[in-house]
Amino acid sequence: MARPLGESFFERGAETVARDLIGCYLVRKRGQKLFKHRITETEAYTGPHDLACHAARGRTMRTEPMFGPAGTLYVYLVYGMHWMLNVVTEPVNYPAAVLIRSVDTITGPGRLTKTLGITGALNNRAAAVRNGIWFVKDDHLDPLQVVRTKRIGVEYAGPIWSPKPYRFISIAHRHTRPS
């Protein structure tokens, strides 16, 4: 399988990265077990101007990972119980990220992290083999076709940013929750 996606892949706009991650693999190693899942749903959080992006409210302890290098993991707790897995995009000091919402057999960002054992322990670490979590592209497989919708659960971001079509879903998996 192809080698892990690195900084050059993630050091682009969050929309572009979110789109390109559809069809790529998320790989997780726990002990001797390797879990490889094809990514089917993502969302882009595009920067400090994006009112749905945590970084829109400034550089804080929580958002610090988003200011790090492309490919950094941003893992935070939502609703007091669900870990959300994000990967940071854009160059250092530009806070943007992509939320991994679903993979082939696991729908929902909270279920994804729970199933793969992803917690805040991985926050601010690089997506890399040495950390037991990384991304790969497989050029031998056909890329999945993609549709775009608005993002889930960001009504608070207001009439401009809430409807932005920054959610990407594989067509073959578009039953993955209505929007």
Next chain:
DNA sequence: GGGAGGATGGAT
């Protein structure tokens, strides 16, 4: 120091 609210998911 206090309070509101959230990038969800499971039960009712």
Next chain:
DNA sequence: TCCATCCTCCCA
């Protein structure tokens, strides 16, 4: 439709 559950951030 309800609510579990707790961290973050804003305000005083």
